[in-house]
Amino acid sequence: MALAPVDELLRDGAARHARGDLDGAARLYRKVLAQRPGEANALNLLSVIARQRGDLPRALDLSRQAVAARPDSPVFLANHGAALAEAGRLAEAVRALAAALSRRPDDVTTLRNLGQALTALGDPAGAVAPLRRAVALAPAAPEAWLALAHALREAGADGAAEAARRVLAIADVPAPLAEQARFLLAALGEETAPDRAPAAYVKELFDTYAPRFDDDLQGRLAYRTPALVAALLQAAGVVPDASRRVLDLGCGTGLSGLALKPFAKRMTGLDLAPRMLAEAAKRGIYDTLEEADLLAWLPRQAGRFDLVAAADVLNYLGDLGPALRGIAGALAPGGIAAFSIEAEPGAPFALGPGLRYRHDPAHVAALAEAAGLVPLAREETVLREEKGAPVHGVLFVLRRTAAPA
Numbered sequence: 001m002a003l004a005p006v007d008e009l010l011r012d013g014a015a016r017h018a019r020g021d022l023d024g025a026a027r028l029y030r031k032v033l034a035q036r037p038g039e040a041n042a043l044n045l046l047s048v049i050a051r052q053r054g055d056l057p058r059a060l061d062l063s064r065q066a067v068a069a070r071p072d073s074p075v076f077l078a079n080h081g082a083a084l085a086e087a088g089r090l091a092e093a094v095r096a097l098a099a100a101l102s103r104r105p106d107d108v109t110t111l112r113n114l115g116q117a118l119t120a121l122g123d124p125a126g127a128v129a130p131l132r133r134a135v136a137l138a139p140a141a142p143e144a145w146l147a148l149a150h151a152l153r154e155a156g157a158d159g160a161a162e163a164a165r166r167v168l169a170i171a172d173v174p175a176p177l178a179e180q181a182r183f184l185l186a187a188l189g190e191e192t193a194p195d196r197a198p199a200a201y202v203k204e205l206f207d208t209y210a211p212r213f214d215d216d217l218q219g220r221l222a223y224r225t226p227a228l229v230a231a232l233l234q235a236a237g238v239v240p241d242a243s244r245r246v247l248d249l250g251c252g253t254g255l256s257g258l259a260l261k262p263f264a265k266r267m268t269g270l271d272l273a274p275r276m277l278a279e280a281a282k283r284g285i286y287d288t289l290e291e292a293d294l295l296a297w298l299p300r301q302a303g304r305f306d307l308v309a310a311a312d313v314l315n316y317l318g319d320l321g322p323a324l325r326g327i328a329g330a331l332a333p334g335g336i337a338a339f340s341i342e343a344e345p346g347a348p349f350a351l352g353p354g355l356r357y358r359h360d361p362a363h364v365a366a367l368a369e370a371a372g373l374v375p376l377a378r379e380e381t382v383l384r385e386e387k388g389a390p391v392h393g394v395l396f397v398l399r400r401t402a403a404p405a
Helices: 006-018 022-035 040-052 056-069 074-086 090-103 108-120 124-137 142-155 160-169 175-187 199-220 225-235 255-263 274-283 294-300 321-330 361-370
Strands: 244-249 264-271 288-291 305-310 331-342 349-351 357-359 373-386 389-400
Touching: 006 022, 006 040, 022 040, 040 056, 040 074, 056 074, 074 090, 074 108, 090 108, 108 124, 108 142, 124 142, 142 160, 142 175, 160 175, 175 199, 175 349, 199 274, 225 255, 225 305, 225 331, 225 373, 225 389, 244 255, 244 331, 255 264, 255 274, 255 305, 264 274, 274 288, 294 321, 305 321, 321 331, 321 361, 321 373, 331 357, 331 361, 331 373, 357 361, 361 373, 361 389
Parallel strands: 244 264, 244 305, 264 288, 305 331
Antiparallel strands: 331 389, 349 357, 373 389
16 A cells, blocks of 8 residues: 655644644654654654643754754744643743744744743743733734733733733623633732632643742742641641541642642642653652642542641632632541731731732631631741742641531
């Protein structure tokens, strides 16, 4: 049987790819490589599929090979830059994306990716120009307007609210993007704060953040909440004797799990973001990892745990009543809850400019009591730094003594 020509295989593969048939497309791209080893288009398209499947190491390797074969291709440079950004290699990503734009300056997706990489790298002011170019070229692209709104907010520049409103003005804007735009407007004081951060926003935020999460928090942000929670547990008389069924809510990459492990006979980690869970799995400290929204997952775990901890998790929720009831319900009688909040006395909760909620400690204590949790220890502390300033919070350790309301 005669082999199909390479160009025909690439066309058929691209058609399957466009229909969402990743397996079929990958099979055809591999046939191309079997006939023509090093074919840059096939390498690049296989890299795209690897990115879609969340296999960043393979995506990076394949996109690197494509660029090595065709170093002047703006398409290959742009894909490699996007993979580098997803892998948290932001400085390299910026260079690759800028190189792509030098060859194809009006590519809206690459302009947006460059702006988002610069924002994540801590240069939101530098991100504004490519993002303004993106929205000028594609005024009906809600992703670009939302990225511009975030960059302007991070840079402290005028226009963030207007950019967010432009997202909402676009016909048929996807619901998750509209929800995120309204959330940003609420953080800017332009709308009423919702009861929680959009789940899709939190998932995307931490999926993007996963590759550099540990380095950022432990280095640049002087993060120490898990260690503080563990110390307060011991001060409250909770012995780290490896005897408890422990739930690490919002486990992230497992930094909190490292601090909780001495208390655990068996430890479960829960998070919304699959890439954070993938990083947590590498630590080998969890018996089970679950991908779910805590408000949906907790009510199904009646009496399952002896210790539930949430370090820097509840600041993505406004109304803490449902979460505290869920925590209490997931605890066995006599079980322990330990968590942190970012503190701001006054209103029950307020959405800060950093897109996280602050809570009135007295109101939180009342909600905990109503959920059947009684206090064992409480401590005011500094949770981490943000833009060189301390982030003040309160730690709570409580015991479940009654069935939650």
